[in-house]
Amino acid sequence: MDSYDSDSSFEAENEYTETNVNLGYASREPTGDTISHLGGFSTWLDPNRTPPVSFARCKVCSSPMSLLLQLNGDLPQYFPNDERRLHIYSCRMKPCSQKVGSVRAIREVRKHKVEGATRSKAEKAILNAEPQKQSEDLGTTIFGATSSKSNPSNENPFSLASKPFSMSSNPFNSLPSQTTLAAKPPQRAQEPSIETFASRLRISSPSPQLKADVPGELWPQESAFPKPYPYLHLDAEYEALAPVKPQIPEASSSKIQTQYSEEDSTAPNGLDKDLFESNLDKTFLSFSDRLAQNPEQVLRYEWKGNPLLYSSTDAVGKQLVPSNGKTKTSIGMPRCDSCGAKRVFEMQLVPGAIAALEEDDINLEEGMEWGTILVGVCERNCGEIGEVVFKEEWCGVQWEERG
Template sequence: MPPYESDSSSDDGEDYSTTNVTLGYASADSTGDDISHLGGYPTWLDAHQTPAAALSKCKVCNGYMSLLLQLNADLQQYFPHDERRLHVLCCRKKTCSKKVGSVRAFREVRKGETRKKKGKQPEQVQMKKPTQDLGSALFGGPGSLPSMNSANPFSTSSTSTQSTINPFSSLGSPSKLAAKPPQRPVDEVQPPTESFADKLRITSESESSGKDKQLSEAWPNDSQFPPPFTSFYLDAYPEELEKESVTDSKAESSKIQYDTEESGSGAGLEKDTFESSLDKTFQKFSDRVAQNPEQVLRYEFKGEPLLYSGSDGVASRFIVPHGKSGAIRGMPRCENCGAQRVFEVQLVPGLIYELEKDEAMDLEDGMEWGTVIVGTCVNNCGVPGQVSFREEWVGVQWEERVAGK
């Protein structure tokens, strides 16, 4: 498996190492966090302040989407006065699959209000106290988050003696059901390009009024949505990797680099090396997930996503294409405040298995993504004293369905 920097010392006598990534697992039993869940319907910080209906609709067919994930994403280290949640939805229509806009995510945030006092610096005042503090909600006890991973709402202690303890509850380990094996990647489908004339076209009054109406339209009632996916609670564990696998991978990587240098360069060799690197991206994903096969999501605020493919438009935002130089593209900046976006969470194929295992459907009708990557505003922008809803960036790396022989 690929090399990875570990938080654990290599000479502690253990046969595994713990990373900064926190893994989420589906659970049919309550884990103590009633906010985070898979499937079902979304819930809100304030029942009287809901997002616009536009955020509930697929950008391809304009139909209502289904909830994949709602995550309690409070980050006490970075935003101690803010409450925040992440919502990820997808369109379940086959005709929308593999099209940009069929999977969407938005951030819900309630920011503390700034009050100025004479002769003193402005201070943040929480408008509404959370129903329970993050430490109690996620770790089953009072106090603050562990210092090392306090930025991560799923984080746990890095000590090996505690890494096997469920930070959400004492109900035991997650289900033993194996995750659906990942399929081969396919390039992300890009939206059609607009002509210069299209970009200069003046929006008609009827189109403008239609957009205004959509933005002001309230979030629909649950009955207006398609039947939801089965709802599951979320367990959380720190990611643990076998140290032996990490060591072997580093040695293999060094050998490949040495062999390439010794063989010289050429057009044919460059092509083979490039194709090999694409395969390695997918293999790295498969090997990494296989060490904890029941995971449904991976969380690390300001971390790095685990790419499913190395050749599509999503991958080009995180890696420099082979044979080229320069900085990576990165994710688009926040459209609301202009700040950078950072990686926060990604969904993996185990989530598809959990949500679809009890549904009566043809194999051809299921979800077809390899991973869904969500990037969020590094400033957690919003309106002080109010609940705000901000659409965030989603990068989907799709499966390539292998035709039967």
């Protein structure tokens, strides 16, 4: 038997590869992270310090939006004295879909006072840092991601006692010392699909309008918002990819294709092959293939990494992909509105989040229509010492094509 004839024998001889990307998974059961979650309502670092009311509104219709994600964004490796949270909101009014401003990202940050020399060194380290897997597990720091390679012993990888920082200085000391999670085994790859990833949602009745900002006015009461999406906890692990199968020799490939054509009159090559291939978006196929290896993922996290694009031909794709075809996080993203620093990629939501959030909405006809939501943030994590501040960050939405 030729080596390319057996998937099982090939996978048995080759190990799965871990990437620097942390994958988030939705869970109805508590995961030990009391901050990160899908759906529900936002919670704030300081209950008495909330965002401007305008941040709660869709930029298209001014209706109040719904929370898609709240993420514990603490990065002790880069910002050891800062508390961070990310909030992503989306408008549920159907006319706003596919329009800029209907999805918004908020960075919440509180900087604690430190000696000037210490902060200066930290900022220099941030700007010079390269995106690579840290010895202090970044995935674990964000929301409990585990790495099989970083846990050679039988020690529980979810225990804070195994981390290089102590409970007294750990910004996650509100978490239990050990969780009951188990690492997910590599998931079997599934065939990519070009169909929509989730059921549809129709919001026909208009939501109550929010008033303009008034100095000192607090974030609106929960009753002012649409019915929230279900509250789902987040679990995480490093992305594991199946080994790449060897290419089928050209002669064998031709033979297989000939047999397929003779045996099945509905084979793809029965169509106009040139027309079929010209209508394929190779970027989308790569997106689908990558997600198919871990189909339950709802988000992808990699600080200063490269996003996985849904399309290279839409406005966002053209904005992020330069002429050489290589995606770069700092190309195309506008600089920080507050301090002028460049923005870097931090995380993205993927269609698994739609399936998780809309799973119980069996009576809904139309749903979210995005393919991925990319979030780029200020590289310096700008803010004010001792104060909780809110900054709107760059949100690049790649939508599903209609029709």
